[in-house]
Amino acid sequence: MEDKQKAKNQILHRLKMHGAQTAATLAEQLQVSPMAIRQHLQTLQAEGWVTYREERRPQGRPVKLWQLTERSGNFFPDSHADLMVDLLRGVETVFGAAGLEKLLAERTNRQVQSYTPRLAEVAGSSDWRQRVVVLAQCRSQEGYMAEVIEQPDHSLLLVENHCPINAAARTCQMLCQSELEVFKTLLGPAVSIERIEHIMQGDRRCAYRVMSET
Structure with missing residues (x-):
């Protein structure tokens, strides 16, 4: 039973990190048989964690691309969501929009102060790529499941x-x-960063294109 749950957790994690996948791809990545993967996917589908869409290929039958459902967000940590929402609403009610802006500015400053020592270890204009990697590591430690892709x-x-x-x-x-x-503050003016995918806009993930301006 424990092994089955571990396998299902690995499937959910893979779909979260890499998006829609075929059963064959998941089987190869997790080094288990396609039949076992399909059984786990059927169980996860019955539980409401995954669903699939069919994609036509130039040859052969359409393939099933398995993906997470909206409900699957409950499987991943959400940092005491209800408490944070209530606090934000309370701040805006008591102190107005200006008070909320001040609160967020203070949070921004604290985040910068928290990340700066880690990024300082790879400081220097020639090390901007390594700074992005370290930033992703910091974000992953906070639950963002971050990665850097060349x-x-x-x-x-x-x-x-x-x-x-x-x-x-x-x-x-x-x-x-x-x-x-x-x-932007952490990476400095010599590096441009643009958000090109956004969960709030319906995308599967948030993604930022980062490149050197020099």
Whole structure:
């Protein structure tokens, strides 16, 4: 029973990190038989964690691409969502929009102060790529399931596969802007960063294109 649950957890994690996958791809990645993967997927589908869509290929039958359902967000940590939402609403009610902006500015400053010592270990204009990697490591430790992906144009894609403050961000979208400001401050003016995918806009993940301006 424990092994089955472990396998199902691994499937959910893979789909969260990499998006829709075929059963054959999952089987290869997890080094188990396709039949076992299909059994786990059917169980996860019955439990409401995954679903699939069919994709036509140039040859042969359509393939099933398995993906997470909206409900699956409950499987991943959400950083005391209800408490954070209530606090944000309370701040805006008591102190108004200006008070909420001050609170978010203070949070931004604290995030920068928290990340700076880690990034300082790889400081220097020639090390911007390593700083992005360290930033992703910091974010992963906070539950964002972050990774860095090299791009053909030599830019980097900073990907956050999970948003542990999702509920709060939906209540206060200024949170997302403050996160972007943190990244810009940490990486400095010699590096450009642009959000190109956004969970709040219906994307599977948040993704940022990062590249050197020099």
